[in-house]
Amino acid sequence: MISDAAFWTLTVLLGLGTFLIRFSFLGLLGGRPLPGWLLLHLKYVGVAVLPALVTPMVLWPAATGGETDPARLVAALAALVAGLRLSVVAALIGGMGALYLWHFLFPTL
Template sequence: MIEASTTQIWIIIIAMGLGTYIIRFSFLGLIGNRPLPSWLLRMLRFTPVAVLPGVVAPMLMGSGAESMDPLRLSCALATLVVGLITRNVLYAIIAGLGLFFGLGALLG
């Protein structure tokens, strides 16, 4: 395993912070006050739908002892059903989180 000094760690943290800032500024700062083309606005509507599975999948699949936890799978299924019925991402997230914490508290 490679060990890094405190200075190297801080250099990495600062470089990643600057990189993130530059990426966000390029989108928000440079073109934030200009009207976007309609085709781009249509594509941006699908961003939450594209990002949410990428955020949820690692938590759902887990690793090691957490792999395929029945609580997580049932909450994911309930979230999917609520999302399909209501067509609302916020309602689906609230239902999934509520069920996860509610069942988690009941089951221990």
């Protein structure tokens, strides 16, 4: 186990690091307009991060022992189509609906 002094030192340092990361954007840049080139690049952060978070859960899900599951592929495709055609909420509902419908219709696959 870790000693109490090491635990509290690590906790304070991690808290300070987290504060400084947030302060760098909110405290230093919070009241100033950002340059146009930076705003243009920030628009694509969500588009880049979301697939990076979702892809491992679709291709190598822990629920199947890391093997690709057709139900999750169908659900991801349904979410993609709904998201491109409608909205983020529709993507969530479409993906969840497709996953649950697949498991209802094909419980052994």
